[in-house]
Amino acid sequence: MCSARVRSDDDLTTRARIREAAVDLFGRAGFAATSVRAIATEVGVSPALLLHHFGSKDGLRQACDDHITGWLTDEIERVNVDDTPATVMSLMGRRPEYNTMIRYVRRTIVDGGKFADRVFASLVTDTRRYLAAEVAHGHAPPTDDEEGRALTLVVLSLGTHLLAQYLAPPGTADDDVIFVAGERLALPMLEMLTHGLYSDTLMLDAYREYLARIPHLTSEKGSR
Amino acid sequence: MCSARVRSDDDLTTRARIREAAVDLFGRAGFAATSVRAIATEVGVSPALLLHHFGSKDGLRQACDDHITGWLTDEIERVNVDDTPATVMSLMGRRPEYNTMIRYVRRTIVDGGKFADRVFASLVTDTRRYLAAEVAHGHAPPTDDEEGRALTLVVLSLGTHLLAQYLAPPGTADDDVIFVAGERLALPMLEMLTHGLYSDTLMLDAYREYLARIPHLTSEKGSR
C-alpha cells in the first residue's frame, strides 16, 4: 500500500493516471488555473473520460484530496517512528514523489477550505506530540502555552515550504526548490531554536508589559 | 501623500475607486478568481470603463502593484524611524486599510512573479537592517549567516500572515483574522526568540555533523 505509490505510469489504470496527473497539475498551478482539458491532454485521453470517471472536476479534486490524505497519513506514521524533524526535513524534497505531495499540500493550505483545515490541524497535533516527547526527554523546557509553541514551529516549517521559491536561489530547478530552500534555512533555524535570537529579555518584557497594560480579553495569557 | 490614503470613497476619482476595489478584491480572492465584471459591479460602473482607464485587466493589476509599492514604501519608512517589530506587528492589522494592504501582499507572495520577488527581497533587506541595529546595540549576538537569520525571521513573520486564517480561531471575523493571528503568536514567538526551544545542542550538533559528513557543495556553510 505504501511502496505501491512509487511506480512507473505504465502500471497504473487510466483512472489512476488521471488522478496522478491531476495531483501534479493542481499542486503546480492550483485548482482554478488547471483545466479539465489540460489534465486530459497530459494523460492523453479525452476530457470526457475524466468526467466519466470522477463525475465532475470537483469530484476529481475530492479524489485527489483523499489520495493525498492516505499518503500523508502513511508517511507521517512511518516517519514518526524513528526520525527527527531535521532528518525528515532533509529527506523530504529529495525524492520527486515527495515534491508532488508537498506541492499539493502547499496549494491546499494556500487555497483554504475544509480539507486544508484538517491538514493544518493534523500538522499541529503531530508537532505537539513531537514537542511533548522532547520535553519528556529533557531536550526542551516545558511551557505554559504548548499549543502556541507548536503553532510557532508549524509556521516555521510550513512557512519554509510556502516561501520555498523565494528562499532558493533564482534559477533553481523546479524540482529542487523545496529541498534547496530547506537546506538553506536548516542551520540558521536550528541555531535560533537552540540559542534564540535575543541576548536579553528586553523585547519579551516590553511585550509582556504591553499585554498587561491592555487587558483586551478575558486573558489568562500574560500570566506565569 | 500619506494621510491622503485614508479617506471616504466619495473623495476619490472613479479611476481611483476602481483601483481601490481591485486591490481589495484581488487581495481577497486572487487575480485570476476576480473578474473585471465583479470589480465593475462593486464600484457601480460598467466593465468597459475599467478597460477604458487601465487598458486591460493586466494593466489594472500593474496599477494596483504600483499603488501598493508606494504605500508599502511609505509605511516601512515611517515605521522604521522609531518602532520595534513587536509594536509594528501589533499595530498592523488593527486598521482596516492595513488589512487590505496585507491581504494584497499576501496574495502577491503566494501567486509569485516579478513584483513578488521585489517585495520579498525588500522585506529581507529591511529585516537585515533591523538585525544589524540589534547587534550594534548588543541585543543580539552576531552570526556567520546574517542573511540566513534574516530569512528565518521573514519566514516567521510572513508565514504568520500567510497562515493567519489557521492561527485565528474558526469563525473570527474576516477583518480581524490578521490581527488575532498576530496576537496569538506574538508571545510564544518572542519566547522562542529569547530563550530558544531546545535546552541542549543535540539537534544542532547532529545537523552540523550531517553537513560535515555530506559535503554536497563547495560549502563554507558548516563552519565556525
Next chain:
DNA sequence: TCATTGGCTGAACGCACGTTTAGGGTACTG
C-alpha cells in the same frame, strides 16, 4: 452466437470571461 457491460471518444451546449466597438452625454474652449 448475441446481449451486456464498461472504457472511451467527438461533437456540441451554455456560460462566463476579457475585450472591442460605436456612440451618448457633459463640460470646457475657441
Next chain:
DNA sequence: CAGTACCCTAAACGTGCGTTCAGCCAATGA
C-alpha cells in the same frame, strides 16, 4: 455657437471553460 475632449455605457464578439450526450469498440458471460 460649433468643436473638442473626456467620462462613461450598451451591446456584441470570440474564446475557453465545465459539462452533456450519443455512440463506438473490445471484452465478458450466458
